[in-house]
Amino acid sequence: MRKNNKYTGEFKEMVVRKYLSGQNGGLITVAKIYGVRNVSQLKKWVKNIVKTQQVYTERLAEEKNYL
Template sequence: MRKNKKYTGEFKEKVVKEYLSGQHGELNTVAKIYDVRNVSQLKKWIKKYRGDPTSLYRENRGRKKLSSKANKSREELLQEQVDYLTMENTILKKWVQLIKEKH
């Protein structure tokens, strides 16, 4: 069983530019020269490169992070919590006011 090979952004960009330059001809030839196992992978890199060249450097495998808590400071996290609790408190006060008005 083969393990998936991981390619760097620099490598991907180099291979795509090599193909787009037209020096080696077909996708198959470029894939063999650079030992890219799957021609369809090379096609995906080319499509990404044409859309946004920097996308070749981003890792898209695995689960996405739900929030960026690791990047936030303690103060930012505490401020978010204060804001949430303030909003919740305001909603509850309005709810109590509506109940009082109905009775």
């Protein structure tokens, strides 16, 4: 029976950045390079991190409007 891996937030962010940079190929390739067993898990990381960055960017824009 396999043990579930617990990935740190830093690791997830680093892998997503590598994927988004396009330098290491697609999802499958990046997952293999960094030992992420499940490509769908990497997809979720990408979705969550991109969404979080969008929210952060929107908040910064709102703050600039108030200044």
